[in-house]
Amino acid sequence: MKINQASRINGETDNFLSRQQELIRELKxxxxxxxxxxxxxxxxxTFPDIVDEFLQDSKKSLNHGYPPYGGKQSLKVAIQKFYQSEYGVELSLDEITIFSGSLAAITALPMVLLNPGDYALIPDPAFFGYQNGVKMAGGRSYPLPLKADHQYLPSYDQIPPAVLNQANLLFLNYPNNPTGAGATREFFEETVSFAKQNQIPVVHDFAYADISFHQSAPSFLSVPGAKDVGVELYTLSKTFNMAGWRIAFAVGNQELIHLIEGFIRVSFGGVFGAIQDAVEFGLLNSQEGRANLRAVYQDRQAAAVQLLKAHHIEVLDSAGTFFLWIKLPNDVDDVQFANDLLKEKYVAVVAGSTFGEYGKGYIRVSLVDQTETILETLKRLISFIEEN
Ligand SMILES: Cc1ncc(COP(=O)(O)O)c(C=O)c1O
Known part of the structure; x- marks a missing residue:
C-alpha cells in the first residue's frame, strides 16, 4: 500500500541532519x-551529583506513576529560586510549566497561537525547530534576517505592516544558535515595546543561557514589561549536559504558560518524576559545575577561533554557545561543501543554509569534543577549504 503523508509534515522529517546521521552511520x-x-x-x-540524585529518586514509588500535569510543585519552587538568584526575576508558580525538552514547547507554541495563514516572525538563520513548528501548525514564517552589520539582531522596522497585522508569534534565541551572537538588554527592551505596539507574543529560547563568554547573557524576563508579552524557554540539555534526559521549562506570561501546558497535556504528557527531582537538586546545586562548563567551552572557542583566524578564515568571535559560525570563501555552496567534507575528510559539520536563507555560504561547527580533537578536525577542515 502507498502511504500518503500529510502535507503539514512534508520535508520536516527528512532534514539535513537526519540525512547526515545516515551517511555517518554508513561511513562508520x-x-x-x-x-x-x-x-x-x-x-x-551530566554533573555526577545530579546523576546520583536521580538514582535515589528513581527508587521512589511515587515517581513510578504519571507525573502531575505541568510539572511537580517542588521543581517549580526550585525554578523560582533559580530565576531569582540567577537573573533577579520573580516568578509565581503559575508562571512556570515543565515539559520534555524545549522542542516540545517550540512545537506547542505555533499550535496554540497561529491560525492557518497567520505569521510567525522567525530569525534567519535559526534553529530548525521554529520553522518546522510553524509549518506543522499551518502558519507562515516571516524571516527576520540576522546580519553581521546589525550584530545578528533582527531589525523590527523592516517588517511590512501587512505581515505585522497577521503576526502572532515572535521567536528569538540568544546566545544565538547558529551564529554565537549575544543580545543586549536594550535589544530586549526594544523587543518588549515592539511586541506591545503590535500585540505579538514573544518566545525567547534561552537554550544556551549560561554559555556566555564576555558577560552574563541577560534573561528576556529581566527587562521591564517582558512578562506582559512573552515567555522564556529554558532547557537543561546544553547548560547541564542533560540533552538525553529530555527536560526543559517555560517561564513568564501566565496566559501563554497556561496555553503551552494545555497543549502538552494532550500531546506529549509529562516528565518522569525522578528526572524532575534530579533537576530540582541540580538547579539549586550547580553553580560551580555550570561555571566550569562555561570555562571549558570558552577555552575551546578561543583555541578554535585563533587557529581559524591564523589561516585567514572568517569566523565570528562568538559571545556564547558552543558553535562556530564560519564563512566559506568564494561563494562556495555550503551544502555541497558539508557533504563533500564528510565523504572525503570524514568530518561532519552543518551546512549554513539548513538554518535559513541567510545561512547560505556558512557552515556551523559544534565545539563538542576535546580541544585537541577539535583542533585536529579544524586542520582537516582548513586544508579542505584551501583545496577548494
Ligand atoms: C536554540 C535551540 N533551541 C532548542 C533546542 C532543543 O533543545 P531541547 O533539547 O530542550 O529540545 C536546541 C537544540 O539544539 C537549540 O539549539
Whole structure:
C-alpha cells in the first residue's frame, strides 16, 4: 500500500541532519573514523551529583506513576529560586510549566497561537525547530534576517505592516544558535515595546543561557514589561549536559504558560518524576559545575577561533554557545561543501543554509569534543577549504 503523508509534515522529517546521521552511520560501517562536529549534543556527562540524585529518586514509588500535569510543585519552587538568584526575576508558580525538552514547547507554541495563514516572525538563520513548528501548525514564517552589520539582531522596522497585522508569534534565541551572537538588554527592551505596539507574543529560547563568554547573557524576563508579552524557554540539555534526559521549562506570561501546558497535556504528557527531582537538586546545586562548563567551552572557542583566524578564515568571535559560525570563501555552496567534507575528510559539520536563507555560504561547527580533537578536525577542515 502507498502511504500518503500529510502535507503539514512534508520535508520536516527528512532534514539535513537526519540525512547526515545516515551517511555517518554508513561511513562508520565501512570502517572510517568520522568526527562529528555537526549536531549540538554536548560531549561531556551530566554533573555526577545530579546523576546520583536521580538514582535515589528513581527508587521512589511515587515517581513510578504519571507525573502531575505541568510539572511537580517542588521543581517549580526550585525554578523560582533559580530565576531569582540567577537573573533577579520573580516568578509565581503559575508562571512556570515543565515539559520534555524545549522542542516540545517550540512545537506547542505555533499550535496554540497561529491560525492557518497567520505569521510567525522567525530569525534567519535559526534553529530548525521554529520553522518546522510553524509549518506543522499551518502558519507562515516571516524571516527576520540576522546580519553581521546589525550584530545578528533582527531589525523590527523592516517588517511590512501587512505581515505585522497577521503576526502572532515572535521567536528569538540568544546566545544565538547558529551564529554565537549575544543580545543586549536594550535589544530586549526594544523587543518588549515592539511586541506591545503590535500585540505579538514573544518566545525567547534561552537554550544556551549560561554559555556566555564576555558577560552574563541577560534573561528576556529581566527587562521591564517582558512578562506582559512573552515567555522564556529554558532547557537543561546544553547548560547541564542533560540533552538525553529530555527536560526543559517555560517561564513568564501566565496566559501563554497556561496555553503551552494545555497543549502538552494532550500531546506529549509529562516528565518522569525522578528526572524532575534530579533537576530540582541540580538547579539549586550547580553553580560551580555550570561555571566550569562555561570555562571549558570558552577555552575551546578561543583555541578554535585563533587557529581559524591564523589561516585567514572568517569566523565570528562568538559571545556564547558552543558553535562556530564560519564563512566559506568564494561563494562556495555550503551544502555541497558539508557533504563533500564528510565523504572525503570524514568530518561532519552543518551546512549554513539548513538554518535559513541567510545561512547560505556558512557552515556551523559544534565545539563538542576535546580541544585537541577539535583542533585536529579544524586542520582537516582548513586544508579542505584551501583545496577548494
Ligand atoms: C536554540 C535551540 N533551541 C532548542 C533546542 C532543543 O533543545 P531541547 O533539547 O530542550 O529540545 C536546541 C537544540 O539544539 C537549540 O539549539
Amino acid at each position: 560501517q565501512a570502517g572510517h573514523e568520522v568526527i562529528s562536529l555537526g549536531r549540538g549534543s554536548p560531549d561531556l556527562p
